Amino acid sequence: xxxxxxxxxxxxxxxxxxxxxxxxxxxxxxxxxxxxxxxxxxxxxxxxxxxxxxxxxxxxxxxxxxxxxxxxxxxxxxxxxxxxxxxxxxxxxxxxxxxxxxxxxxxxxxxxxxxxxxxxxxxxxxxxxxxxxxxxxxxxxxxxxxxxxxxxxxxxxxxxxxxxxxxxxxxxxxxxxxxxxxxxxxxxxxxxxxxxxxxxxxxxxxxxxxxxxxxxxxxxxxxxxxxxxxxxxxxxxxxxxxxxxxxxxxxxxxxxxxxxxxxxxxxxxxxxxxxxxxxxxxxxxxxxxxxxxxxxxxxxxxxxxxxxxxxxxxxxxxxxxxxxxxxxxxxxxxxxxxxxxxxxxxxxxxxxxxxxxxxxxxxxxxxxxxxxxxxxxxxxxxxxxxxxxxxxxxxxxxxxxxxxxxxxxxxxxxxxxxxxxxxxxxxxxxxxxxxxxxxxxxxxxxxxxxxxxxxxxxxxxxxxxxxxxxxxxxxxxxxxxxxxxxxxxxxxxxxxxxxxxxxxxxxxxxxxxxxxxxxxxxxxxxxxxxxxxxxxxxxxxxxxxxxxxxxxxxxxxxxxxxxxxxxxxxxxxxxxxxxxxxxxxxxxxxxxxxxxxxxxxxxxxxxxxxxxxxxxxxxxxxxxxxxxxxxxxxxxxxxxxxxxxxxxxxxxxxxxxxxxxxxxxxxxxxxxxxxxxxxxxxxxxxxxxxxxxxxxxxxxxxxxxxxxxxxxxxxxxxxxxxxxxxxxxxxxxxxxxxxxxxxxxxxxxx
Ligand SMILES: Cc1cc2nc3c(=O)[nH]c(=O)nc-3n(C[C@H](O)[C@H](O)[C@H](O)COP(=O)(O)O)c2cc1C
Numbered sequence: 001x002x003x004x005x006x007x008x009x010x011x012x013x014x015x016x017x018x019x020x021x022x023x024x025x026x027x028x029x030x031x032x033x034x035x036x037x038x039x040x041x042x043x044x045x046x047x048x049x050x051x052x053x054x055x056x057x058x059x060x061x062x063x064x065x066x067x068x069x070x071x072x073x074x075x076x077x078x079x080x081x082x083x084x085x086x087x088x089x090x091x092x093x094x095x096x097x098x099x100x101x102x103x104x105x106x107x108x109x110x111x112x113x114x115x116x117x118x119x120x121x122x123x124x125x126x127x128x129x130x131x132x133x134x135x136x137x138x139x140x141x142x143x144x145x146x147x148x149x150x151x152x153x154x155x156x157x158x159x160x161x162x163x164x165x166x167x168x169x170x171x172x173x174x175x176x177x178x179x180x181x182x183x184x185x186x187x188x189x190x191x192x193x194x195x196x197x198x199x200x201x202x203x204x205x206x207x208x209x210x211x212x213x214x215x216x217x218x219x220x221x222x223x224x225x226x227x228x229x230x231x232x233x234x235x236x237x238x239x240x241x242x243x244x245x246x247x248x249x250x251x252x253x254x255x256x257x258x259x260x261x262x263x264x265x266x267x268x269x270x271x272x273x274x275x276x277x278x279x280x281x282x283x284x285x286x287x288x289x290x291x292x293x294x295x296x297x298x299x300x301x302x303x304x305x306x307x308x309x310x311x312x313x314x315x316x317x318x319x320x321x322x323x324x325x326x327x328x329x330x331x332x333x334x335x336x337x338x339x340x341x342x343x344x345x346x347x348x349x350x351x352x353x354x355x356x357x358x359x360x361x362x363x364x365x366x367x368x369x370x371x372x373x374x375x376x377x378x379x380x381x382x383x384x385x386x387x388x389x390x391x392x393x394x395x396x397x398x399x400x401x402x403x404x405x406x407x408x409x410x411x412x413x414x415x416x417x418x419x420x421x422x423x424x425x426x427x428x429x430x431x432x433x434x435x436x437x438x439x440x441x442x443x444x445x446x447x448x449x450x451x452x453x454x455x456x457x458x459x460x461x462x463x464x465x466x467x468x469x470x471x472x473x474x475x476x477x478x479x480x481x482x483x484x485x486x487x488x489x490x491x492x493x494x495x496x497x498x499x500x501x502x503x504x505x506x507x508x509x510x511x512x513x514x515x516x517x518x519x520x521x522x523x524x525x526x527x528x529x530x531x532x533x534x535x536x537x538x539x540x541x542x543x544x545x546x547x548x549x550x551x552x553x554x555x556x557x558x559x560x561x562x563x564x565x566x567x568x569x570x571x572x573x574x575x576x577x578x579x580x581x582x583x584x585x586x587x588x589x590x591x592x593x594x595x596x597x598x599x600x601x602x603x604x605x606x607x608x609x610x611x612x613x614x615x616x617x618x619x620x621x622x623x624x625x626x627x628x629x630x631x632x633x634x635x636x637x638x639x640x641x642x643x644x645x646x647x648x649x650x651x652x653x654x655x656x657x658x659x660x661x662x663x664x665x666x667x668x669x670x671x672x673x674x675x676x677x678x679x680x681x682x683x684x685x686x687x688x689x690x691x692x693x694x695x696x697x698x699x700x701x702x703x704x705x706x707x708x709x710x711x712x713x714x715x716x717x718x719x720x721x722x723x724x725x726x727x728x729x730x731x732x733x734x735x736x737x738x739x740x741x742x743x744x745x746x747x748x749x750x
Contacts, residue, residue, distance in 0.1 A: 010039045010057045010160045011050065015074030015113065017065040019372075019392065019462035020137075021102050024145055025061035026370050027235055027400070028100075028152070032059075033366050034236065035153060037160055041368055044077035052077070053084070056094055057129070057160045059152065062117060063102040066545065067682055067746045068109025070116075075544050081117075085124035093125035096159045100148055104137035106679045108686055130155035140427065140434075142399040146232055212342070213514050215438055215446040217429055218498035222420050230424030232400045234407060238459045239369060241358045244380040252357040252380050263527060264332065264537035265389040267379055281322040284332060284539040285315040287482075292528030295485065300610035303488040304571060305521075306472075307528060308481055309538060316480035319540050325474035325578030326548040326673075326747070329482055330466035332537040333520035334388045343393060343441045344384060347454045354384040360455070372463035383454050391461035394519055396434045397443060401460050404452065411449035418447055436495055437516050467520040468541045470675065470747065472574035472614075476585035482538075485574045485613060488525050489518025547673065547747040549579050558590040559583060561597045563670040565661065567685055569604030569650045570613070572676025575747060576601055577614050579673075584626045598664070600629040604650045607637040631657065650681065651688035661689075662696030666703070671743050678748035689744075690731040694724050701725040707734060 010032055014025035022043075029041035042050045044062075065071050070078055084091050101114020111134045118132055133148030135141035222228075244252065255266075264286055290310040294303060309329075311319070334340075344354045357380035362369055369377055372390050387393065399422035406418035420426040421433055436442075440461065444450055473483040494511035527534040550560040564583075566576040580599070587596055601618065605611040612632070621627035631653040633646050647653045654661050664670035674685050697704040704725030711733045726734070738744035 009055070010037045010059065010156060011055045012039060012041045012059045012061070013044050013052075014041075014060070015044045015062040015071040015077070017063055017071040017073075018465050019395075020141070021061045021063040021071070021100075022371060023462055024100070024102070025059075026238075028059060028061065028149060030236065030238065030367050031149070031153075032156070033364070037156065043371060044074035047077045047080060052080075056096060057156070058095060058097045059156070060097060060099045060114075060117060061102070062099065062113045064104075064107070064109065064111055064113040067107070067678055067748045068112035069544060070113040072542060072544065074113075075542055081120060085120050089123065089125055091124040092121055095121065095126035096129040097121055097126055098128065098130035098132070098152060098155065100133045100135065100145065102135050102137065102141060102145075106138050108683050110134070110136070129159045140431065142232065142422075212442045212445045213436075213438065213516075215433065215436055215442055216495045216497050216512065217417075217421075217433060217446070219417050219420065219429065220498070221425075221429075222416065225420075225425055228416065228419050228423040228425055231406070231419050231422045232403045234403055235400060235460075237363045237456060238367060239360045239373060239455050240363045241383075241455045242361045244357055244359050248359075248380055249357055263334075263535055265334075266385055267375060267381055268332075268537060281319055282330075282539045282542055283318070284330070284537050285312065285318075286535045287311050287315065287538050289524075289528050289534045289536060290481065292525075295613055297610035301606060302570075302611065303490075303525070304485055304611065304613060305488060305525060305528065306483060306485045307524065308483050309536070311480045311482065313480070320475075320479060323471065323475060323540055324543070324548045325471070325582045326575045327543045328468045328470045328541040328747075329484075330468045330539045330541050331520055331524065332389075332466045332539075333464075333523045335391075335393045335464065335519060336517075336523070337388060339393055339439060339441060340384060340388045343387065343439075343444070343457075344454060346441060346444050347457065348451060349383060349454050355382045357382055358386075360386075370459065370463070373459065383458075386458055387454070390464055391458050392464045392519075393440045393461065394437070395462045396437065397440070398462075399430065401440075402430075402443075404456065404460055405443065405447065405450050408452035408456070409447060409450045414447040414449045418450070436493060436514065464519070466539070468749075470571075470574040470578075472577040474578045474581035474585065477581050485571050486521050486524070487571055488521045490522060491516055545745060545747065546742050547575065547675070547745050549582055550671070552586055552590075556591040557586065558592065559586040559597055563598035563600070563664050563668055565600050565602070565664065565670055565672045566675075567602040567650050567654070567673065568675040569602075569681055570611075570676060572674075572681070573601070573603050573613055573618075575675050576673070577617060580618075580621045580626055584621070584624070587626065596625050596628065598628040598670075599626065600631070600664075601627055602631045602633075602650045602653050604633045604635060604653070606635050608632075608634055609637075649684065651684040654685065654688050655692065658692045658695060662692050665689075665738075665743075666693070666696065666707075669743070671745070672738070673745050673747075675747045676749075678750055682746060682748040686732075686735060689735055690728055693731040693734060694726055694728055697726040698724055711737065 012025050012029040012032065014021045016022040016025075026041060029039050032039035040050065044052075044060075062074070063071055099114050099118050101111035103109075103111035103114070114132060114134060118128070122128065130152055133144055135144040135148070243249075268284070288310045290308040292305055292307050295306045296302060296304040341354075358376075359378075359380050360369060360373055360376040362377070368374070373386075375381075376386060402418050402422040406415045406422070409415040409418065421430050433443075438446075440457065469484045469486055471482045472485055473481065492513045492515055495514050496511045524536070527536065549564065550562070552558055553560055564579070566579060568574070568576050580601075583596070583599060603612075603618070605613065618627065618630065622630050631646075631650075633648055633650060633653045635648050647656050665672060672689070674682060676682065697707070708726060708730055711730055735744055739746070
């Protein structure tokens with residue numbers, strides 16, 4: 001043991017956008033306490049409160065969001081870290097750390113937050129006491145996460161005291177055995193039955209109007225197994241429900257009814273927050289849906305709505321001067337109330353009990369409740385409201401949830417199937433389960449004897465996080481209104497019934513279509529349809545990557561002279577509508593009549609007739625000269641393509657004007673903004689830009705050499721021979737450099 005480094009305390013720190021890193025870090029913290037470490041657990045942005053700079057042993061769990069960005073709840077931490085480590089090779093020489101990164105290889109910057117954190121800490125003299133783990137959502141994170149956590153304990157014991165002393169090798173072996181040897185007698189009856197839930201179970205959901213979707217999973221491979229192994233360890237219960245005392249209950253009942261009519265959690269003091277008492281610009285407040293309109297035609301595949309959210313006076317004052325075109329705001333949406341009611345019913349919680357106020361206490365006083373449940377330690381709420389507003393009932397199931405559900409089954413067949421789904425033998429079935437995007441109710445119905453407690457479910461489900469939307473207007477036009485355009489998320493999945501046979505025409509073979517809906521957008525649509533005025537809880541979202549037009553550089557108010565390229569297919573065009581409003585206002589206000597600097601919009605949709613969003617506004621800007629060029633492409637409109645020779649997607653449109661795009665970026669210092677889908681379009685546009693740069697510089701070797709000299713030496717992929725003046729790897733580096741210089745800005749979402 002390296003005694004010199006031993007410090008009794010361990011801090012488990014997380015940065016999380018949608019809750020995965022939060023919940024994994026909480027399990028690590030909880031297990032650390034159980035193992036006798038003096039552990040604490042914090043979100044990175046609380047770094048001042050917990051004293052990050054004095055910590056000696058830290059375990060980080062961080063995810064990556066946007067386009068390689070750190071989660072919002074670490075923005076303040078990054079600023080401070082950057083400052084503290086700038087130019088210092090010893091600023092964190094006292095720190096020993098381990099990092100678990102969560103990411104997804106479908107995105108272009110896999111686990112960028114973890115990689116950056118690692119690099120910055122090492123450069124500032126910190127030591128990694130355990131190798132970094134990078135878990136990939138695309139292939140299922142669990143295996144990496146579990147193996148990483150198992151290996152963490154012995155490594156941690158070398159740098160931090162454990163109350164019971166460091167684990168000996170035996171203890172480590174026992175832990176490994178426990179992980180590997182979780183064998184259950186899985187001798188399914190010969191001729192395994194059809195997948196449970198393949199037919200809807202009897203509708204004992206009674207009056208609950210929410211319909212569950214049957215899962216179609218193939219458990220036949222279980223018949224060949226002797227044992228099921230490698231399922232995750234069962235986490236200890238974290239929360240216990242406690243009834244509040246009579247006074248607290250009275251206060252609860254007297255407060256509840258007046259908040260019932262508002263579309264926000266009953267514990268949220270929306271009215272006080274709207275008064276702007278808090279100084280944070282991102283304080284949530286209640287705002288009215290002032291108008292709603294559908295902006296796609298009736299034949300369009302997607303329903304796109306344009307809402308106007310009217311900020312109450314106090315809130316408008318509070319955010320005045322703090323928001324710009326290109327910013328976004330968060331909407332706090334609940335789960336579908338019918339899904340909550342049906343889930344509670346399925347869990348055996350009667351309507352009365354579901355509405356009774358309860359407090360949550362930590363099942364082990366040494367362990368903190370997860371952050372999103374902490375408020376219920378002090379203020380009671382009903383189980384119904386807790387599930388409605390804090391737990392994500394529709395998130396893709398995690399193995400640890402399935403493991404706990406297995407223990408909540410009274411029928412061995414249900415238990416074995418759930419264990420199989422989270423075991424080393426069942427990854428194909430697990431992937432198929434996640435692909436079907438079940439709600440937690442769908443899973444409960446598929447395993448009829450499974451009956452966990454509602455509180456256990458609450459603590460295991462990820463937090464329900466607010467959804468964010470780009471504001472599509474500029475404050476110059478209307479300071480107290482945020483306009484937002486979004487697609488109502490409703491889609492159908494194809495699910496193949498493993499028991500139907502394509503050869504047998506009688507059995508109606510062919511995939512079934514399963515309907516799924518998003519959480520926030522169908523709710524907003526329903527609210528907007530109501531006759532009564534509807535309010536929603538919203539908050540300005542900090543704009544971490546400066547996705548904004550640069551302000552006028554001179555006091556004469558004339559706009560920044562650099563050309564602006566904007567790439568925004570579908571609802572990705574929303575912030576650019578605000579950009580154009582801002583640009584129009586700048587041109588109108590300029591002291592001298594200014595020549596409009598070039599603005600060029602690349603927009604894409606399916607067809608000209610049905611989903612050309614903001615067409616009149618965009619064409620109006622073009623006519624007035626605020627918008628200099630417009631390239632529109634229609635992915636499903638062969639007629640329009642033939643007529644205009646137009647390309648299919650925005651990246652094709654950019655490639656078709658490659659020399660102009662390259663010249664603007666390389667020789668005229670243009671700014672490039674991209675907004676929309678991260679997985680598909682964001683990556684494709686990035687690839688197209690790399691092609692454009694390589695192609696343009698192929699005939700300009702001197703310029704290519706000049707640019708290459710500004711870049712760090714590129715590591716060519718093994719075996720790749722790239723003799724171009726600017727290699728593809730260098731082109732990608734150049735794009736990264738422009739991102740750092742805020743010339744290439746992306747606002748991408750899933
Ligand atoms: C909108 C969005 C953008 C993402 N961008 C990236 C990315 O650039 N790189 C990456 O490795 N993973 C990316 N991911 C994947 C997340 O890091 C991954 O899903 C992770 O498990 C989320 O953890 P969290 O819930 O703690 O935020 C993205 C996910 C979403 C939803």
